[in-house]
Amino acid sequence: MNIVLLEPEIPQNTGNIGRTCCATGTKLHLIEPLGFVLNEKNLKRAGMDYWKDLDVETYDCFEDFLEKNPNAKLWMATTKAKHCYTDVEFGEDDYIMFGKESAGIPEEILVKHPETSIRIPMMNNIRSLNLANSVAIVLFEALRQNNFSGMEFQGDLHRLSWDE
Secondary structure, three states, X not given: OEEEEEOOOOHHHHHHHHHHHHHHOOEEEEEOOOOOOOOOHHHHHHHHHHHHHOOEEEEXXXXXXXXXXXXXXXXXXXXXXXXXXXXXXXXXXXXXEEOEOOOEOOHHHHOOOHHHEEEOOOOOOOOOOOHHHHHHHHHHHHHHHOOOOOOOOOXXXXXXXXXX
């Protein structure tokens, strides 16, 4: 699975998303310009010590991303989509793109992808959810649909045993 962030602005969100990607074996794609530098303290703090293990690639622009990933099945997560994220079928190697915190994915891109634009339902008076939360919601649905392929199910307690 792949998460794509188009021009992310807040390092703490990207750090949290990076940690989620590490926990799920998901590759993170960052499309510039970024609203921070990749060695920024807040980015690494939110990502904790997992950032060094993250599979991450950076691109100069959206066109650069498309050129380097020509066969990507790309889902566009946006509040403006007609399709709910639970109504589509995600593949194991799909790409799920999220826009920057202040503006989302530009409409010039969205109109080219109407059938792969997806949304998370929410109340009408709310503009959007937090980016890191949105990524987790959609990513875990995509992983669930693929039976959490490649992920180990852990259930051991730290001090006690479930047998007691």
